[in-house]
Amino acid sequence: DFPRLREVLDVLVRQGRSLGMYLVLANQDVNSHVDQLLNNVGWRIALKVAKPEEIQIIERGLPSPVRAGQGYLRLSSGASEIIEFQAGYAGFPVKTRSEAEEETFRIFEVEPDGAYREVWKQTLTSSVVMEEEALPPKEEEFILNNIRQAAKALNIRPARRIYLDPLPATIPFEAVMEEAGIQPVFREGKWFPEGDSPHVVAYWGKVDVPELCLQDVLSLDFDEKDGHLWIVGAPQSGLDLALSSLIMSLALRYPPDQVQFYMVELGAGELAPFETLPHTGAVIYPQPDDPQETERLGRLFNLLERVFQERSKAAKGMRGKSAPRPALFVVINSFGELRANFPDEADRLTRFVRDGGRLGIHFIITSARGPELTRSISNMIARRLVLQLVSKDDYLDIIGKPVPPLAKSIPGRGYWVDDGIAIAQVATPPADVHEQMQAMREAWHGVTPAPVEILPSEIPLTALLEELKEDSRALLPVGRAYETLETIAVPLEENPTWLILGPRESGKSNFLACAARCALEREQGAQWEVRAYALRRSPLTALQERFSRLRALSVPEDIVQDVQQLIEALQQGEMSEGKRLLILIDDLGFAFQPGR
Structure with a gap:
């Protein structure tokens, strides 16, 4: 060992x-x-x-x-x-006054040649009154106490210790922050301004290097080396404690416009509480039988791809400057489950891990065993926290050299692997961490990370109109983009003619009805006049009762006559200045069927 x-x-x-x-x-x-x-x-x-x-x-x-x-x-x-x-035995109780009225104690120094030299002597007489105790002290305790008294009387300085006490089983989070000299940016229920930090550093425990007789704060600079972290630990090893301490260390030191989290929870729900943080864009719970969460997982990787491409382009010509902000942290709890159930997504990680650190995209990955993380990824992550494992061979596989098994089963106790190997103890998060996260969310009014949501099957038109109310242009809201979920609104001045294609019940008539409502319900609605030609049954005809500036026709002869009148009015310049005309035809193909 x-x-x-x-x-x-x-x-x-x-x-x-x-x-x-x-x-x-x-x-x-x-x-x-x-x-x-x-x-x-x-x-x-x-x-x-x-x-x-x-x-x-x-x-x-x-x-x-x-x-x-x-x-x-x-x-x-x-x-x-x-x-x-x-040999004498010093484990017997000390004799009381009734057993010995007088007793002499001597301390000898053993010379190199084996000779004894007396250095201290004390004689106990009847004037020495021992305290009455239920259990008398043992002789060894009494002797040690006399040695301490003699050393004090002779002004003998105690020997300097050549070791430090082992790390305690529990280290308060606040004590770590104080020792590191870090002032949280969120305190007393308020966010305090903090200058932009060139590096993102987490302080989340203590390390012990016995061979150097050194104990220090466990710190992790994510802008150094590869920029990622691998935490591996068996069940009950304190993996949840490590995640909690690390995430809260970053959240309390950096506001949401500098540090943001995206989390993939495939374990026992350790990441669920952090959905409350204003720094968190999404906590995703992918399962093979849950299509919605599986879609969110795919959308997260698409989001990472877009950010990766944008930052790669921006990084050209900026050599030597700090990584982009906000720093994005992707926390994957239980990589083994991701690899087993979503192998394609697990393979996509390799490229992000290889080049993401320099672009401010960092990964925190956990696993129960070393082999669960693919070699292509583990070989690129230099810094690791190795908690309690099942066997010595597991430590060798991850750390790369033999180490003694951790002596005690203490949650959060493990080996910290960086430039060297040290024993580490993760700090215990604040007791009121849940209330603190809620207070952080309520007090933050700045930039928050983009959410990762699924594309809804129905999008209320009122929601799109609310987003467009500040834009005075003539916009036609199409819907939301599949990849980004951003609202698609096309300026009609740039694209005045549209052809809507789709089979029956694909939503063509609904789209035309939304276009009519958008033109008439916005603040610029007074400028519009809408003509709706319904060659089949259409929701456009029902809108005529609601809007006086909408004229809906369904009889072919009436439609032909109205079109001719519009053409003449346009040719003669009879259209009112400042007015806009929107013509909607549903369903144009019906007019070209045989016999029409």
């Missing part, structure tokens, strides 16, 4: 004394590794052993100890003296 321990011990055993370092090594048995260290070990102690031959580290032929604490001490000085001893 610790491949470098043997190498380090070899160096310390050979050179430790010259460096002022002394080692006390303990092992349960004698093996080949212990044998190789013995040549540089001075003192040896053998207690009760499991195998009689193991007593040979002291001397051949010695009888094996038979009770706990019994053993042999071999001194390296002189003729390698061997001392048989019985």
